[in-house]
Amino acid sequence: MWLLEKEVHMPSNNQPGSPPVLVPLWTREEIAKSVATLARNIDRDYVDCTPVLVGALKGAFIFMADLVRELQTPVEIEFMRLSSYGTGTESSGDVQIEFGPSREAIEGRSVIVVEDIIDTGLTTTAALEHLNQYDPSSLRICTLLDRPERRLVELEADYAGFTFTDHFVVGYGLDLDQKYRQLPGIYGLETDA
Numbered sequence: 500m501w502l503l504e505k506e507v508h509m510p511s512n513n514q515p516g517s518p519p520v521l522v523p524l525w526t527r528e529e530i531a532k533s534v535a536t537l538a539r540n541i542d543r544d545y546v547d548c549t550p551v552l553v554g555a556l557k558g559a560f561i562f563m564a565d566l567v568r569e570l571q572t573p574v575e576i577e578f579m580r581l582s583s584y585g586t587g588t589e590s591s592g593d594v595q596i597e598f599g600p601s602r603e604a605i606e607g608r609s610v611i612v613v614e615d616i617i618d619t620g621l622t623t624t625a626a627l628e629h630l631n632q633y634d635p636s637s638l639r640i641c642t643l644l645d646r647p648e649r650r651l652v653e654l655e656a657d658y659a660g661f662t663f664t665d666h667f668v669v670g671y672g673l674d675l676d677q678k679y680r681q682l683p684g685i686y687g688l689e690t691d692a
């Protein structure tokens with residue numbers, strides 16, 4: 500793991516075609532602390548019910564796994580597969596829902612959409628609209644990362660870990676062209692700073 504961390508600390512004289520420079524933003528320890536805080540807040544708000552957590556794949560797979568293990572409140576788990584970025588760092592704006600929970604899993608339930616990041620807000624909005632068709636009793640959003648300055652739609656997270664402005668970020672589930680999801684920390688692309 501140490502080698503992996505070290506590999507991405509590239510020198511800053513990045514050449515065209517060479518791997519991007521990744522700047523450490525949040526360590527594994529800082530992320531764990533934030534996830535624990537989010538879990539305490541969800542525990543506080545869901546005392547008398549069993550919420551259904553819907554993880555937005557692929558990016559939220561690590562956050563979802565860590566979050567549910569920090570929660571005290573019992574939960575049920577579902578996943579949705581949403582995609583809009585394709586390759587590169589800009590959203591296409593065209594959000595595809597490849598699969599998601601059934602009506603039976605959502606109807607009448609307290610639902611929390613679990614996102615790794617909310618940027619333009621288009622993906623999460625599509626997820627909310629889709630799930631709303633199934634008449635949940637409540638629908639909230641929990642995101643580890645929030646970049647509100649980039650919003651193209653009005654959307655506010657009910658639970659947010661880190662709020663930031665700069666950088667396209669990778670690691671802890673987030674990718675650039677499907678790479679870097681496995682990094683335990685979160686890194687920003689220096690070229691986007």
Ligand code: PRP
Nearest residue numbers: 556557558582583584618619620621622
């Ligand atoms: C990423 C991320 C969020 C979404 C946020 O997903 O996981 O779901 O973008 O961006 P937005 O707020 O601008 O819509 P992506 O489409 O890259 O798919 P992935 O989760 O498979 O990486």
